[in-house]
Amino acid sequence: MTDFDAIDALLAGARQEVPLPPAEERRALREGLNVSRTQVAQVLGVSPSTVGGWESGRDPSGEVREKYAYFLDGARTKLEAQREEPASAPPAGTCAASDTDDSASEAAADEGGADEVEALPAPEPCVLCGSPARHQVAGFPQHLDPAECRTAAADQPKRPARPGNPSESTGPHTPVKVVPAGRRLRAASDTPDPIGEAVAAALAQHEGDVDEATAALLKRAIPDAMALLDATRKGGRYDIVAHPWIPDILRKQSARGSDQIWEARPKWAREELPPGAHEVTALDINGAYLSALKTHLPIGQLEHSTGGDHDRRRAGVHLITPPAWEHEAILPNPLGNRDEPGPLWVTEPTLRLLLRLSSPKYGLCDPPEIHESFTSGATEGLLEKFRVALKDARDRAIADEDEMMLEYVKAMYSKFVSTMGESNYNRELYRPDWMHLIRSQAFANLWMKAYKAYDEGLTVVRVMGTDELHVTGEWRGVFPEGRGVAEVKVKDVYTVGHVTRTDPGQGAGPAPG
Incomplete structure (x- = not known):
């Protein structure tokens, strides 16, 4: 490790803490977006009770403080933009967001699929099935419950595929499970799964023998864990010092x-x-x-x-x-x-x-x-x-x-x-x-x-x-x-x-x- 690396590590730990709004404003910003504590906790990597503590007067520190400040600043900007837009009444025959909708939002957060999940003021066409949806994920109207999406798709009349768009077929659509990818979404099937791939490869190599495949996986657990660590650290804020001086x-x-x-x-x-x-x-x-x-x-x-x-x-x-x-x-x-x-x-x-x-x-x-x-x-x-x-x-x-x-x-x-x-x-x-x-x-x-x-x-x-x-x-x-x-x-x-x-x-x- 060089002196410059040590200086970089020291500077990383000596950064000034970003300011936060008063505790009562923090809760108002979150509730103004119809976002639950569970959702905020999940994206920040803390517990819902920790978020509740921040809204009661305690302050986070370090990297999580910067993330929380970023969320609050973004929430304030979004709410100010919404206030400048004319309010629209929900169409006839529809109901305003209910406690059931809030529960669905929190359920989506618990499943790890929620990224900027919001209750819509008025239903909008789901990007997956086209039927009215009451929530949006990362800005895209979408049913939170895949079963609801499938049911809505089944109710749609069959339509011919448009020329030049082979992905659009007649009949019901199969919902696409999506996960966050930065500020965008991507299909869950496109998400790398090194652990699942390693298990499948071991089974194939040992011709389906579970005992032999398991033994082989256990032998390679350490290098595989290190490879997974490297993959999860890509784009990380800090570089891991793997062999520092030790007292x-x-x-x-x-x-x-x-x-x-x-x-x-x-x-x-x-x-x-x-x-x-x-x-x-x-x-x-x-x-x-x-x-x-x-x-x-x-x-x-x-x-x-x-x-x-x-x-x-x-x-x-x-x-x-x-x-x-x-x-x-x-x-x-x-x-x-x-x-x-x-x-x-x-x-x-x-x-x-x-x-x-x-x-x-x-x-x-x-x-x-x-x-x-x-x-x-x-x-x-x-x-x-x-x-x-x-x-x-x-x-x-x-x-x-x-x-x-x-x-x-x-x-x-x-x-x-x-x-x-x-x-x-x-x-x-x-x-x-x-x-x-x-x-x-x-x-x-x-x-x-x-x-x-x-x-x-x-x-x-x-x-x-x-x-x-x-x-x-x-x-x-x-x-x-x-x-x-x-x-x-x-x-x-x-x-x-x-x-x-x-x-x-x-x-x-x-x-x-």
């Missing part, structure tokens, strides 16, 4: 040893439960490492600093004296199981979790004391396109019950994380800092799920590794069940303790079984 604390102390970074992996079990029998459900958190790819990662080479201040525009590793934790009886220590007292090197996700828990909103501990840091300008979206590509492939494999593709995708993201440190299996990327940060983000995510369970009235019984959470109580009211990344599935159900009864003249004893 000694991130280097292994011996050939089989470890470095000095503490990842805060939880291994906690509740020591005591109330008397009686308790049904415990062991929940499996889906796609823990996949979700953890969304974390603040340093862009360039890590730089040393001292002092107790934390700059949220940067990320890396920090030497801290952790706060005392006084809730071990009901919640695990956010630092995991650590026996040695005193300062230790932790990652960005661990530090941010401790700072969050020390805030007035939680008040669970004192702030950690920061002694020194190795950080660089950072962004939360560095691997976002890579993560979304893997998530979409995972969702598609589950929907199609394609276990071969599912195992291939899981291997891609799990091996990508595990081999970006000092590994002989991946020479293209040497970022042990990223490896620690992503792992720690998975642990922090699991800790917050444990806290959510506790906050919703469940009893947290055990927290293990990256994806295991044991609770008692009606957990389905807290966590959605399923195989999706945002869902959980049941790993085990077991009983702890036993029922006792009091029988007059007999005393207390175990209930008959």
Whole structure:
């Protein structure tokens, strides 16, 4: 890495933040366009609750702040242009946009197909079937529900194809699934699908033998993941520094040893439960490492600093004296199981979790004391396109019950994380800092799920590794069940303790079984 590369990385992290309008104006701009929080959240790569927080007064930072400012500025320009145009009443026999239309817009956003989805003031001909549509996607009137589009097309009278236009045939049209491509749309069938193509090629090479094809895909998971990363980084705002200078604390102390970074992996079990029998459900958190790819990662080479201040525009590793934790009886220590007292090197996700828990909103501990840091300008979206590509492939494999593709995708993201440190299996990327940060983000995510369970009235019984959470109580009211990344599935159900009864003249004893 040259000095000029280091200077570029420093400048990328030191940019001045763009101004944002007041919080109440942000919501008014969004609602003026009939755009839901879900739609805004999806295009910005955040959660709907995060958008709600911005509309309540909190401010984003970094790259997502610039994207949000760009959206708000565009919304203001569009609304001003609409005010200058004469309003048109809806044609007779039609209805204004209803709550059902709003639900359809949000459903389209959830499916990943919404890009500037708007409710039209008056129905316009759908670009796919020609029947009246109440929404437009990226400026094109279109039915959001393909079934509705097919029905509308079937109702149209047959017409002969126009000379010189062979694509227009008589009879009903087959809807074209479209996806965003910059400011335009393109057919979903034209979208590259390297994961699906790799699976099909492996099956063809092994003459349909699923076991052999799966084994071959798992062997090439690392180079395929790196190729996918390169493809998703094309046109990216930042160039990934693949082999930066690494401080000694991130280097292994011996050939089989470890470095000095503490990842805060939880291994906690509740020591005591109330008397009686308790049904415990062991929940499996889906796609823990996949979700953890969304974390603040340093862009360039890590730089040393001292002092107790934390700059949220940067990320890396920090030497801290952790706060005392006084809730071990009901919640695990956010630092995991650590026996040695005193300062230790932790990652960005661990530090941010401790700072969050020390805030007035939680008040669970004192702030950690920061002694020194190795950080660089950072962004939360560095691997976002890579993560979304893997998530979409995972969702598609589950929907199609394609276990071969599912195992291939899981291997891609799990091996990508595990081999970006000092590994002989991946020479293209040497970022042990990223490896620690992503792992720690998975642990922090699991800790917050444990806290959510506790906050919703469940009893947290055990927290293990990256994806295991044991609770008692009606957990389905807290966590959605399923195989999706945002869902959980049941790993085990077991009983702890036993029922006792009091029988007059007999005393207390175990209930008959």
